[in-house]
Amino acid sequence: MKSFKISYLLLITCLFFSCEEEMVMIPDFVIPNTGRVVLVEELTGVNCPNCPAGASQLETIVDFFEGSVVVVGIHGDQLTQPVTGSAYDFRTEASKDIESSFTFFGKPSAVINRNKNGEDRPWGFLIPQWNTEITKEVEKPQEVEIVISKTYDQTTRELTVNVAAAALVDLERSLHLTVLLTEDNIIDAQKDTDEIIPDYKHKHVLRAMLSDNSLGDLVSSGLQANESVLKNYTFTLPAEDGTWVAENINIVAHVRDDNVVLQAAEVHLLD
Numbered sequence: 001m002k003s004f005k006i007s008y009l010l011l012i013t014c015l016f017f018s019c020e021e022e023m024v025m026i027p028d029f030v031i032p033n034t035g036r037v038v039l040v041e042e043l044t045g046v047n048c049p050n051c052p053a054g055a056s057q058l059e060t061i062v063d064f065f066e067g068s069v070v071v072v073g074i075h076g077d078q079l080t081q082p083v084t085g086s087a088y089d090f091r092t093e094a095s096k097d098i099e100s101s102f103t104f105f106g107k108p109s110a111v112i113n114r115n116k117n118g119e120d121r122p123w124g125f126l127i128p129q130w131n132t133e134i135t136k137e138v139e140k141p142q143e144v145e146i147v148i149s150k151t152y153d154q155t156t157r158e159l160t161v162n163v164a165a166a167a168l169v170d171l172e173r174s175l176h177l178t179v180l181l182t183e184d185n186i187i188d189a190q191k192d193t194d195e196i197i198p199d200y201k202h203k204h205v206l207r208a209m210l211s212d213n214s215l216g217d218l219v220s221s222g223l224q225a226n227e228s229v230l231k232n233y234t235f236t237l238p239a240e241d242g243t244w245v246a247e248n249i250n251i252v253a254h255v256r257d258d259n260v261v262l263q264a265a266e267v268h269l270l271d
Contacts, residue, residue, distance in 0.1 A: 043080035054108025176216030
């Protein structure tokens with residue numbers, strides 16, 4: 001992972017012993033190269049007037065934390081009904097199940113590594129909190145490595161996904177693996193404040209769950225360091241209809257224990 005630096009400029013400070021004003025530079029802050037990849041589940045919807053602002057902020061975050069943040073757009077029940085001009089309905093049973101398992105107070109919200117924020121269910125953070133919470137997660141030591149391999153037949157549109165999850169430290173707790181597909185660059189209507197954008201570009205949309213359970217398959221009751229588990233999945237992509245465009249499909253996997261997500265990974269279908 002690349003190291004990224006944030007330069008902060010402290011505004012003019014008046015010193016008691018001097019009448020002069022001085023500019024004080026705070027040293028560059030370097031985000032640690034921990035290997036940690038953070039899962040951000042974006043609670044969004046085409047009927048959500050403030051969600052385009054949230055999506056824009058997430059794209060900035062993804063660019064900044066290059067390779068260390070994976071986003072999944074969850075179109076559950078709240079503010080997700082198609083709007084005037086909608087060609088598609090992004091709601092799925094998996095999205096509804098996932099959204100209903102979270103605590104949040106409006107959209108856009110983001111659940112970050114299923115962090116519960118001291119509550120009994122994963123917590124949806126609001127936009128001003130996203131940078132801080134994601135930075136906290138990126139700085140934690142990596143405990144799991146995930147490797148995704150896949151084969152795809154462009155004629156039959158059959159996809160086979162193999163996911164290996166290896167423990168980097170002893171993990172004496174249950175581990176759950178979730179594997180899913182997202183799609184980028186879907187052009188469709190989206191509410192934005194007091195208007196509808198007819199050709200909005202939707203990204204990270206959850207399209208299909210490959211795991212048997214929308215909240216993850218139980219794959220281990222614990223792993224020792226350097227032990228691994230392997231799961232295989234197959235899925236046939238539906239015919240293209242403006243969506244299900246193979247070059248826009250991503251494969252996402254994440255491993256969690258009973259409390260939080262430990263690691264996420266993402267690969268493009270055709271890379």
